[in-house]
Amino acid sequence: MSSNDDVRSLVSPVFFRRHRGLYFTALTVLIVLFSLIFLFPLYWMITGALKDNQEIFSPQPTIIPQSFHPETYLTAWKNLRIGHYFLNTLYYSVGVWFFQVLIDVTAAYALSRLRPVLGKLVLAGMLATLMLPMTALLVPAYLTVTDVPILGWNLINTPWALWLPGAANAFNIYVLKRFFDQIPQDILDAAAMDGAGKFRMLWSVVLPLSRPVLAVISILSIIGAWKDYLWPLLVLQDPEVQNLSVALTRLAATSGVVPFTQLLAGLVIASIPMILVFLVFQRSILRGLSAGSMKG
Template sequence: MRRGNRTDTALGLSYPRGPLTRVLRILLHTVVVVIFAGPLLALLVGAFGEVTSPTEFTLIPRGFTLGNFTRAIDRDVLLYLLNSFVVVGGGLLLQIAVSVSASYALARKRFPGMRLVFLLILSTMMLPEEILAIPLSLVLADVPVVHVNLIGSLWGMILPVAAWGFSILVMTEFMKEIPVELEESARIDGAGELRIFTAIVLPLCRPALGVIGIFGFTMIWDQYLLPLLVARDAGQFTLPLALRNLRSDEEVGLGVLLAASLLALLPSVIAFLALQRQFMKGLTAGAVKG
């Protein structure tokens, strides 16, 4: 909003208009663009460019080559990428199934100790992964009741991410906003609990499913400590863990490392683009309900 020679901002602040202000705004916008877009541009230039020195890093393209990706594939990057897809695919499916089931019980049912259960779920979000590393490794080495050793197996990376407090919290708060009258009408028509859950509640939760889908995919895809605890040989590495080995390998150049990093980045970008409509609807719905 403009008032004379001054302009009001969204925060209610005002600043004078003039050539100096315009120059400062351009400089500020340039700094913001460089901070956010600079690393991505450097990644693209390094992945597709010819890197003459392993210690030299530049934003200026020097030729175009796919040799970095070829050498990355020779280092079994595709195997690590496949392992990551298996872990994130199985983990995300289990995580969504657990989240919607637990959220339905917490949001639509009443049972003794419900607040305690919800408090325990929230408490898991406050504990750093490093604190849980040793207990988790002991549990995975001898899973209670069944006494199965999951160390050295991809299942050891999938099962621990099957439940995430953030996803349960988001789904619970979203389900609480669904009108109870819809369920009561369905029960009057003779619908059972399972049909109400699958035919009424879940379709209305699509925006929230998009939100937990994107955040869950990113969380599982970026896991580093869990694969580090579980993997016993290079054939079980996921891509984030393999990037550590590529960086420590003196025979691998900077271009190969950046090419592998670009392959690690693309799935998260594709997942966001695929679910961005539901993601934005979920954020908008949360803002309106709040």
């Protein structure tokens, strides 16, 4: 058996024991530095909405607001119709989550347990799409939603323009398939002996065992749909059906009409739900990402 001194790490145990104070000092400095890098833009946005327009555009920026106008948030909520766009975004995000989980789970289960003919080729084709930049797929995707093949439907300015293209996510399918592959076959064989069919196995055995990875997929899909900008900008051309990110950008183009502090307040309000989602479900995200092995 090897001793503790044989453990390989970035900092050896011997160095750690001799320079414990230096190690914790460097660690603290790095944590504070990275925290400032990530949190300062958020702080600047929150405090910027509390300032007046003269202070926000001052050549000498102020870290701590010299003026305090918390009513800007309420004014922005009313004047920018944040509530309307907020409900639009929530509606789109829930729909993207539902169809993404529905399609990705069934596709991953089929590739993992049903093993169709040419299944490996289909999976390879899905993974190949991850190598393409998103901008390369915008034109064919846009042409598809403007004239759906065979049906001839135009999905512009409808929720389906967001829901259908985002339903099949190659990354989610790959992650789910890898997780399904690690479910012990004995469990599925026992369910089959009890008379469970393929769908029953998926609903009663596979999905309950896959809660950690399903939580990660769900959270990432909702966050991705909430903050998505480029694709909704193309397919949601009617201002009444736009989501928050597109609507706020459109309003920012009319900055001569809408005060900049109100735009900052709108951005803060738009970011609050996803920050809360991450803070509440961060443990589920970490557990799901580390769920790579199962005991039989």
